Amino acid sequence: MRKVVKFGGSSLASAEQFKKVGDIIRADKGRKYVVPSAPGKRFDGDIKVTDMLYACYAKAEKKEDITASIAAIRERYMEIINGLGLSLSLDDQFEVISENFKKLAGSNYAASRGEYLNGIIMANYLGYEFIDAAEVIVFHEDGTFDAETTNEKLSARLAECDNAVIPGFYGATAEGKVTTFSRGGSDITGSLIAKAVHADLYENWTDVSGFLITDPRIIKNPKVIDTITYVELRELAYMGATVLHEEAIFPVRQEGIPINIRNTNRPQDPGTLIVESTCRKPRYTITGIAGKKGFAAINIEKDMMNSEIGFCRKVLTVFEDNGISIEHMPSGIDTMTVFVHQSEFEETEQKVLAGIHRAVNPDSVNLESDLALIAVVGRGMKSQRGTAGRIFSALAHASINVKMIDQGSSEMNIIIGVSNQDFERAIKSIYDIFVTVQL
Numbered sequence: 001m002r003k004v005v006k007f008g009g010s011s012l013a014s015a016e017q018f019k020k021v022g023d024i025i026r027a028d029k030g031r032k033y034v035v036p037s038a039p040g041k042r043f044d045g046d047i048k049v050t051d052m053l054y055a056c057y058a059k060a061e062k063k064e065d066i067t068a069s070i071a072a073i074r075e076r077y078m079e080i081i082n083g084l085g086l087s088l089s090l091d092d093q094f095e096v097i098s099e100n101f102k103k104l105a106g107s108n109y110a111a112s113r114g115e116y117l118n119g120i121i122m123a124n125y126l127g128y129e130f131i132d133a134a135e136v137i138v139f140h141e142d143g144t145f146d147a148e149t150t151n152e153k154l155s156a157r158l159a160e161c162d163n164a165v166i167p168g169f170y171g172a173t174a175e176g177k178v179t180t181f182s183r184g185g186s187d188i189t190g191s192l193i194a195k196a197v198h199a200d201l202y203e204n205w206t207d208v209s210g211f212l213i214t215d216p217r218i219i220k221n222p223k224v225i226d227t228i229t230y231v232e233l234r235e236l237a238y239m240g241a242t243v244l245h246e247e248a249i250f251p252v253r254q255e256g257i258p259i260n261i262r263n264t265n266r267p268q269d270p271g272t273l274i275v276e277s278t279c280r281k282p283r284y285t286i287t288g289i290a291g292k293k294g295f296a297a298i299n300i301e302k303d304m305m306n307s308e309i310g311f312c313r314k315v316l317t318v319f320e321d322n323g324i325s326i327e328h329m330p331s332g333i334d335t336m337t338v339f340v341h342q343s344e345f346e347e348t349e350q351k352v353l354a355g356i357h358r359a360v361n362p363d364s365v366n367l368e369s370d371l372a373l374i375a376v377v378g379r380g381m382k383s384q385r386g387t388a389g390r391i392f393s394a395l396a397h398a399s400i401n402v403k404m405i406d407q408g409s410s411e412m413n414i415i416i417g418v419s420n421q422d423f424e425r426a427i428k429s430i431y432d433i434f435v436t437v438q439l
């Protein structure tokens with residue numbers, strides 16, 4: 001078995017965590033390619049190294065003294081090196097990094113150093129080859145990711161070595177400008193490597209025993225999902241289940257490589273297997289629940305709207321022209337609602353309203369803010385009668401007003417809009433009706 005293993009920041013926050021990771025890798029010869037993140041939080045309230053780097057770079061940009069900030073970052077790594085008993089010096093690397101910060105090499109460069117340095121330590125600790133991600137993960141000049149060149153470079157480079165450590169989160173353009181994925185992007189690096197080496201499995205090690213039915217910060221100890229499909233996971237990841245970056249699914253999906261989410265602190269747990277398709281029946285009718293706060297709804301009313309050809313297109317053009325992306329668009333006979341991200345919308349809100357008036361001359365337009373969207377997802381929901389009924393009776397029992405309902409044509413997800421303030425209670429009542437009472 002050839003495996004790619006990615007360890008998140010929580011798994012590499014201290015020497016103690018590194019030792020657990022070392023034991024996991026050494027326990028299975030198939031764990032050949034290792035993708036580390038930067039050191040994460042050691043305890044509640046701690047600061048991730050990536051955030052320390054961003055903050056330090058912001059100081060450099062303001063021409064403030066960064067000596068103390070660099071020293072604090074360096075201390076995080078020295079604690080790991082000393083705790084592991086390694087004879088490794090990062091003096092040269094820190095000298096280069098300090099110089100580049102002062103030269104304002106860019107905030108992407110700054111953030112990427114967290115993974116870069118952790119990769120050097122990991123390679124030294126394991127006795128694996130270190131491959132700088134800047135050599136093999138390629139971005140276009142405009143900052144977008146170059147999937148084709150990356151796959152070629154990775155395949156060629158990794159064919160030369162039996163095992164290697166490749167830091168997550170960053171890469172570089174052909175000109176050598178360091179660029180990163182969005183936050184949590186080490187998951188993407190792992191997936192790209194799994195694809196390039198035709199891995200049998202992509203293991204993603206974190207601090208929870210798999211993908212949980214819902215966010216453990218909302219429900220205490222939610223049940224683990226044993227098997228989930230890429231499609232279900234994509235819906236949940238997009239809607240805020242942050243355990244895996246939403247874009248990490250695509251590279252492995254093209255190759256049909258399963259992902260296994262595992263817990264570094266409980267390696268004996270089987271975790272969650274993410275697959276293309278499965279005959280395994282899900283344990284509950286629903287597979288998972290996820291959601292996000294911070295949406296606004298634009299409600300548009302106009303008599304006979306439905307018979308006006310091009311109405312929707314004209315409305316949507318107004319959003320497009322103002323650079324606003326649309327999240328959902330439920331409609332009635334004479335009404336249409338557009339859900340958008342509130343933070344993105346606030347700046348241009350009045351321009352959009354005026355634009356809608358000009359474009360379609362509606363009877364009325366009104367705005368509602370502070371809304372949350374919740375996705376209830378599950379392959380078991382398809383052709384299972386009464387699922388929606390159960391969701392809405394659970395919400396009614398909890399006295400939660402439902403502002404929007406949207407069921408995808410795949411019958412695999414139902415999206416519900418509620419007030420921000422009802423968000424946690426709504427998730428809890430849906431979880432209880434399907435999982436706690438085991439319906």
Ligand SMILES: Nc1ncnc2c1ncn2[C@@H]1O[C@H](COP(=O)(O)OP(=O)(O)O)[C@@H](O)[C@H]1O
Nearest residue numbers: 008009010206207208211212214215241242243
């Ligand atoms: N449905 C979910 N299942 C599991 N974890 C979730 C879910 N939704 C949110 N999380 C959060 O995701 C965290 C793991 O992701 P992340 O912080 O990116 O870890 P890492 O540092 O290992 O990359 C968990 O500790 C948990 O708080």
Ligand SMILES: N[C@@H](CC(=O)OP(=O)(O)O)C(=O)O
Nearest residue numbers: 008009037050183184185186
């Ligand atoms: N260190 C980066 C990238 C990353 O993937 O981290 P983690 O695996 O800890 O989520 C971040 O904090 O965004």
